[in-house]
Amino acid sequence: MKRILAALAVAILAAGGGAAAGYWFLNSGSTQAAQTAQAGGAAPNPQNAVNQLWLQNVTNADGKPQSLAMFKGHPVVVNFWASWCGPCVEEMPALSQLHRDYAKKGIQFIGLGVDSEKNVKTFLQKVKVDYPVFVTGFGGADLARAFGNNAGALPYTVVIDAKGNVLSTKLGEIQPAELKRTLDAL
Structure with missing residues (x-):
């Protein structure tokens, strides 16, 4: 039991540190394209990322293959998360509430678990999430990278509008008021 608790503590600290480093990295005053160019890579192409999203192979928590193409043509909030990620779990109640608040406006929220099917299924049995959650496995990290x-x-x-344009990206736990401003503009 002590080993499990120690491993959980390390995972939470690592996730928090990663989110903090990512937040600092993205908010250090330079644009994402400039950061990518400095790293020697090509700037992310949001349209390519959106197309990859619609073609992504995913399953639901029960392992049944699903297509994200059903969301094409609708405004969508895509949340990449994992069951072992503390900030991911912390923001889920706010995302569920926002999903309920904006459903009447036709905005769909989807969760993409960058995790194993077993972990996602176990997590969803314990935590109620009001929006569809799909399993991408660790390939979801590549898709998130395509979005920057x-x-x-x-x-x-x-956040993707109905025309497939990326309106915003956020690394780290969402700030509900910030996300509401983006969604209100849709």
Whole structure:
């Protein structure tokens, strides 16, 4: 039991540190494209990322294959998360509330678990989430990177309008008021 608690503490600290480092990295005054260019890579192409999202192979928590293409043409809030990520778990009640608040406006929230099917299923049996959650496995990290998450930390949230334009990205725990401003502009 002590080993499990120690491992959990290390995982929480690592996730928090990753989110803090990612937050600092993204908010240090330079743009994402400039950061990517400095790293010697190409700037992320949001349209390519959106197309990858619609083609992504995912399953639901019961392991049944699903297509994200059903969300194409609708405003979508995509939240990359993992069951072992403390900030991910912390923001889920706020995301669920925002999903309920904005459902009447046609805005769909989806969770993409960058985790194993077993972990996602176990997590969802314990924690109620009001929006659809899919399993991407660790390939979801590559998809998040396509949206500009070069830090590779979680949670990572992307807002896409009905035309497929990326309106905002957020590394780290969402701030409900900040996300509401983006959603109110849709």
